[in-house]
Amino acid sequence: MHPMVNDDGTAKASKGPEAASARVAGDGEVRTRPRGRPRSFDRETALEKALLAFWEQGYEATSVSDLTRVMDIGAPSLYAAFGDKRSLFDEVVRVYGTRYGSFTDRALAEEPTARDAVERTLREAATAYTEPGHPHGCLVVHAAANCSNPEVEQSLRDRRNANIAAFESRIRADVAAGVLPPATDAAALARHTGAMIQGMSQQARDGASREELEAVAEIALSIWPRTGTRTG
Amino acid sequence: MHPMVNDDGTAKASKGPEAASARVAGDGEVRTRPRGRPRSFDRETALEKALLAFWEQGYEATSVSDLTRVMDIGAPSLYAAFGDKRSLFDEVVRVYGTRYGSFTDRALAEEPTARDAVERTLREAATAYTEPGHPHGCLVVHAAANCSNPEVEQSLRDRRNANIAAFESRIRADVAAGVLPPATDAAALARHTGAMIQGMSQQARDGASREELEAVAEIALSIWPRTGTRTG
DNA sequence: TCATTTCCCTAGCGATCGCTACAAAAATGA
DNA sequence: TCATTTTTGTAGCGATCGCTAGGGAAATGA
Numbered sequence: 001m002h003p004m005v006n007d008d009g010t011a012k013a014s015k016g017p018e019a020a021s022a023r024v025a026g027d028g029e030v031r032t033r034p035r036g037r038p039r040s041f042d043r044e045t046a047l048e049k050a051l052l053a054f055w056e057q058g059y060e061a062t063s064v065s066d067l068t069r070v071m072d073i074g075a076p077s078l079y080a081a082f083g084d085k086r087s088l089f090d091e092v093v094r095v096y097g098t099r100y101g102s103f104t105d106r107a108l109a110e111e112p113t114a115r116d117a118v119e120r121t122l123r124e125a126a127t128a129y130t131e132p133g134h135p136h137g138c139l140v141v142h143a144a145a146n147c148s149n150p151e152v153e154q155s156l157r158d159r160r161n162a163n164i165a166a167f168e169s170r171i172r173a174d175v176a177a178g179v180l181p182p183a184t185d186a187a188a189l190a191r192h193t194g195a196m197i198q199g200m201s202q203q204a205r206d207g208a209s210r211e212e213l214e215a216v217a218e219i220a221l222s223i224w225p226r227t228g229t230r231t232g
Numbered sequence: 233m234h235p236m237v238n239d240d241g242t243a244k245a246s247k248g249p250e251a252a253s254a255r256v257a258g259d260g261e262v263r264t265r266p267r268g269r270p271r272s273f274d275r276e277t278a279l280e281k282a283l284l285a286f287w288e289q290g291y292e293a294t295s296v297s298d299l300t301r302v303m304d305i306g307a308p309s310l311y312a313a314f315g316d317k318r319s320l321f322d323e324v325v326r327v328y329g330t331r332y333g334s335f336t337d338r339a340l341a342e343e344p345t346a347r348d349a350v351e352r353t354l355r356e357a358a359t360a361y362t363e364p365g366h367p368h369g370c371l372v373v374h375a376a377a378n379c380s381n382p383e384v385e386q387s388l389r390d391r392r393n394a395n396i397a398a399f400e401s402r403i404r405a406d407v408a409a410g411v412l413p414p415a416t417d418a419a420a421l422a423r424h425t426g427a428m429i430q431g432m433s434q435q436a437r438d439g440a441s442r443e444e445l446e447a448v449a450e451i452a453l454s455i456w457p458r459t460g461t462r463t464g
Numbered sequence: 465t466c467a468t469t470t471c472c473c474t475a476g477c478g479a480t481c482g483c484t485a486c487a488a489a490a491a492t493g494a
Numbered sequence: 495t496c497a498t499t500t501t502t503g504t505a506g507c508g509a510t511c512g513c514t515a516g517g518g519a520a521a522t523g524a
Contacts, residue, residue: 034491034492036491036499036500037499038490039502060293061292061380065481076483076484077503142378146289146378148289187447189451191435192447192452199429200431202373206389206392218420223451223454267523270470271471272471306471306472307473307513308515312470
């Protein structure tokens, strides 16, 4: 696809400067350093800078010139290490998902009920979306808004809708288990949760504080029947 | 500011091809047609096309080339009639506010209680944000997202926050009147409403149907105490 | 008819966009 | 030392961005 992409360019994982050339067959010593001139920058550090830029400004408003400036590398280095702008953004979204955006998945996996998962998600969203040290709000919600590239826009839309679908199936499971009433509209409840998350993210971008978002979350949580199995 | 802007270019209201040259002093007859070559396009029609383009793609992703194509006029005609891209967008936002986005103001002005106003707003949002014939969601919420021009982004942010502030003062009025409990957190309740509106708008952009948004609205409304003065 | 006024069309301005050709620089193994 | 491999910086590609100069076209009043 791309002519000048080296081994760890568009690869899935971000491996360091290993993957050497000289391979010692069955022995353990594969400590050989790569062949040519070594990279002058740390790939993960540069990726983190790109993440913050995309998070702040969105995919399209972040130019390659912006990226090379904040990553402190030249354009050819960027293209050699990350492919093109789109590939870099995809990798940024992956890293964002594992580093910043995984509280929803954790809540769904670890909490005993759907309500508890939603409660934890909304409360953690209030914190995460206003945390100092990085842009406010959710990258997945905002970074591909008004994007001329329909594939980029669709990829984040898919993530948002998959998130809501995960809530819905979790709610359905609680309905089947008798934790929630049989008449529960799981789809609507899940979509309501998704709308709250996205609305809170927009509020965070518009300047709302953590306390203000927490108050919003409390209100949103009051719709859930308090008949859960929680001990609290 | 702009050298080649005629009388009705960047003016507040969109007046037609009047504002004639020959002025009959105190008499009523000011029917004289303008002096030079008449415009070959209808200004309001072109403005509506620009509105739909900005609504669909956002401020920055809509190029002047896009605009001249959908408005079916040349670039010099656009600049002569509307100033620059920014002025055209400002006018589009004004028209959008009066034509599509005024249901919130109407609800706040016409409904007897804050709860009724929010109820009507959320229900009408479900309809308006999924209406066929124009893009889904709210222009004010989305059109300036990820905008490189901070003034444009701020102008819509101000509108969103002013909207929430209007809800808050309406809620405070009901608290003062005894319609809502004295312990009501007006700011949080207003922000919750704003987050719901923005979340529903995002949902509409992501493909949610009117029925789905109405179900979300019903859930969101269930947080309000049903002790209103409504007869229904 | 004719000067005046205003609009439209062509054509192109300088700036920026994403991206890359090219050659020097810095590491390797032999 | 020297050929090989990979990265780096420079410099610039074609395309598009927002915007406008300039001259002809279409209306006016005289």
